[in-house]
Amino acid sequence: MKQVVFWGTRGALPTSLTSRDIHEKIVAALVVANGRSFRNRNALEEFVRGLPFAVNGTFGGNSSCVEIVTSGPEHIILDMGSGARPLGQAKIARFGVPNPQTYHIFISHLHWDHLMGFPFFAPMYIPGNRIVIHGCHPRLEEAVRRQMQAPCFPVDYSQAGAQIEFDLMTPDHPHYICGLNVIPTLQLHAGDSYGYRFESVDRTLVYSTDCEHKLEDIEAFERFARFFAGADLVIFDAMYSLAEAASVKSDWGHSSNVIGVELCQAAAARRLALFHHEPVNDDKQLARLLEETRRLEQITRGERPPLEVVSAYDGLILDL
Amino acid sequence: MMNLPTSEQAGVLVVSVNGRIDHAVSEEFTRALEPLLARCTQGQPALLLDFSGVVYISSAGLRVLMMASRQAKAQQGSFAIAALTPLVQEVFTISRFNLIVPCYTSVDAACKVLGR
Ligand SMILES: [Zn+2]
Ligand SMILES: [Zn+2]
Numbered sequence: 001m002k003q004v005v006f007w008g009t010r011g012a013l014p015t016s017l018t019s020r021d022i023h024e025k026i027v028a029a030l031v032v033a034n035g036r037s038f039r040n041r042n043a044l045e046e047f048v049r050g051l052p053f054a055v056n057g058t059f060g061g062n063s064s065c066v067e068i069v070t071s072g073p074e075h076i077i078l079d080m081g082s083g084a085r086p087l088g089q090a091k092i093a094r095f096g097v098p099n100p101q102t103y104h105i106f107i108s109h110l111h112w113d114h115l116m117g118f119p120f121f122a123p124m125y126i127p128g129n130r131i132v133i134h135g136c137h138p139r140l141e142e143a144v145r146r147q148m149q150a151p152c153f154p155v156d157y158s159q160a161g162a163q164i165e166f167d168l169m170t171p172d173h174p175h176y177i178c179g180l181n182v183i184p185t186l187q188l189h190a191g192d193s194y195g196y197r198f199e200s201v202d203r204t205l206v207y208s209t210d211c212e213h214k215l216e217d218i219e220a221f222e223r224f225a226r227f228f229a230g231a232d233l234v235i236f237d238a239m240y241s242l243a244e245a246a247s248v249k250s251d252w253g254h255s256s257n258v259i260g261v262e263l264c265q266a267a268a269a270r271r272l273a274l275f276h277h278e279p280v281n282d283d284k285q286l287a288r289l290l291e292e293t294r295r296l297e298q299i300t301r302g303e304r305p306p307l308e309v310v311s312a313y314d315g316l317i318l319d320l
Numbered sequence: 321m322m323n324l325p326t327s328e329q330a331g332v333l334v335v336s337v338n339g340r341i342d343h344a345v346s347e348e349f350t351r352a353l354e355p356l357l358a359r360c361t362q363g364q365p366a367l368l369l370d371f372s373g374v375v376y377i378s379s380a381g382l383r384v385l386m387m388a389s390r391q392a393k394a395q396q397g398s399f400a401i402a403a404l405t406p407l408v409q410e411v412f413t414i415s416r417f418n419l420i421v422p423c424y425t426s427v428d429a430a431c432k433v434l435g436r
Contacts, residue, residue, distance in 0.1 A: 215380050215383035218380065221343065241415060242382065242416065242417065243386075243417050243420050244416065246379075247386065256415070258379055258414065258415045262378060292414045295410065296410075296411065299407050299410060300376065
């Protein structure tokens with residue numbers, strides 16, 4: 001495993017910026033510029049790069065879709081949220097048609113925000129491509145087919161040009177796929193969800209989204225600490241604050257930045273990526289959450305080596 | 321058993337909590353609070369946890385406080401925390417538990433509000 005590319009990072013529902021958001025970003029940038037003029041384009045670009053992320057960027061709006069880049073020829077994708085649309089487009093642009101490719105897709109669960117990108121994933125319409133959809137839900141194939149049926153969608157599933165296979169995985173067992181050991185595990189979420197641990201010879205990645213962690217369940221905490229053990233990167237559902245997850249949004253099936261830090265610390269993981277962002281949170285709020293999470297890690301670190309904390313955004317590429 | 325020394329100030333039952341309230345001691349902390357919470361009812365003295373000796377609190381510890389606060393409310397008693405050290409105060413803010421458990425800057429400040 002070489003890299004992770006985030007194509008969709010928003011939770012629950014794709015969320016776009018509004019005109020108001022853009023307006024505020026431009027105003028904020030001009031306030032920082034304070035009437036300054038720039039020698040050339042490079043100087044201007046440098047100034048823009050130096051602005052806070054909430055001003056010069058956005059956490060983006062597509063729903064869950066993450067790519068693992070390996071040195072092998074096959075593609076590995078985690079979830080088929082709306083981020084699968086730009087991902088599919090990028091693959092077509094890069095490899096062209098006809099140029100048959102194999103895609104391995106791991107599905108955390110069958111909720112719409114994790115499947116809705118599939119009908120817009122262009123490689124599925126191209127004969128010669130092979131798509132293997134891995135997951136632990138017995139109704140995985142049914143859920144994928146159902147969203148491409150009238151009256152929900154104009155193109156029926158049977159119009160797929162690619163060869164599509166389904167692979168029902170067994171939780172807590174290692175599966176050898178694309179040169180990786182892949183271990184799924186059951187997570188607490190309505191209708192069940194599954195986290196995935198991917199291990200190569202020298203790298204470990206954990207994808208754990210749509211999972212609630214009950215604070216009183218110390219046994220489950222220890223089980224997840226083992227599942228995350230020594231990971232180079234943990235992609236973690238940090239949708240709510242700890243207080244929300246424990247009170248008003250208890251049983252809604254999501255977790256918080258605080259639990260992400262505690263689990264990664266207990267697991268001696270190296271890096272934590274906050275993921276599945278709450279649609280209500282704008283870029284300023286998400287940037288604040290990242291700062292707070294980094295501060296929490298710092299003040300609770302003790303004698304441990306530092307845990308690096310990032311917040312995933314559409315387009316973020318992390319080297320493993 | 322976790323030791324929770326108590327004293328009375330202005331009609332408020334002040335309980336000193338010390339050390340690290342982490343996953344390992346959260347159950348013990350719950351049990352130590354039980355008899356105190358049982359008496360935290362309408363017309364009884366308010367229960368105030370003096371947190372000046374707490375150096376760390378984990379999510380499991382925060383949950384104990386949330387449950388205590390809920391129980392007190394259900395019994396129409398008063399429950400609060402006071403004198404958080406700056407780092408523990410930060411954990412409360414980051415977790416947003418400052419919004420669901422009543423916190424006071426000092427024991428004196430809390431007693432002015434909760435005392436009789
Ligand atoms: Zn979701
Ligand atoms: Zn879900």
